[in-house]
Amino acid sequence: MELLQWSSKFSVGIAKIDTQHQKLFSMINMLITSMSNQDDTTSLSWLVEDLISYVHYHFSSEENYLRAHPMYSSHCQEHHAFTTKIKEFELAKPDQTSLKPDVFAFLVSWLSDHVLARDRAHFRDLGYLL
Numbered sequence: 001m002e003l004l005q006w007s008s009k010f011s012v013g014i015a016k017i018d019t020q021h022q023k024l025f026s027m028i029n030m031l032i033t034s035m036s037n038q039d040d041t042t043s044l045s046w047l048v049e050d051l052i053s054y055v056h057y058h059f060s061s062e063e064n065y066l067r068a069h070p071m072y073s074s075h076c077q078e079h080h081a082f083t084t085k086i087k088e089f090e091l092a093k094p095d096q097t098s099l100k101p102d103v104f105a106f107l108v109s110w111l112s113d114h115v116l117a118r119d120r121a122h123f124r125d126l127g128y129l130l
Helices: 015-036 041-066 072-088 101-125
Strands: none
Touching (some): 015 041, 015 101
């Protein structure tokens, strides 16, 4: 599976949020690499718990910047749907059978698509990104 690659095309114009996005890319890449290396389930559990915790932190940070955006509620709903989807994949208790390639494909595509299509547009609308 191809790893996420950060580039300036993902920038939203706010260093704090860009740094958080970079960390999310890195965390998902570590999870993919760990699974590809068939690391033990304890390592996978720790990585997943860390990812879930950081996702909540990041979404809260990002939503604070976007409160004035007219699409704020739908943006928050997308964040909630992502969190719900992670739980559907049973990422909270990973093992070699629950973490399948489709889970990673979802994580990679959702994060890159969300940042490129939603985050960048909303931050641009609010004047953070030219």
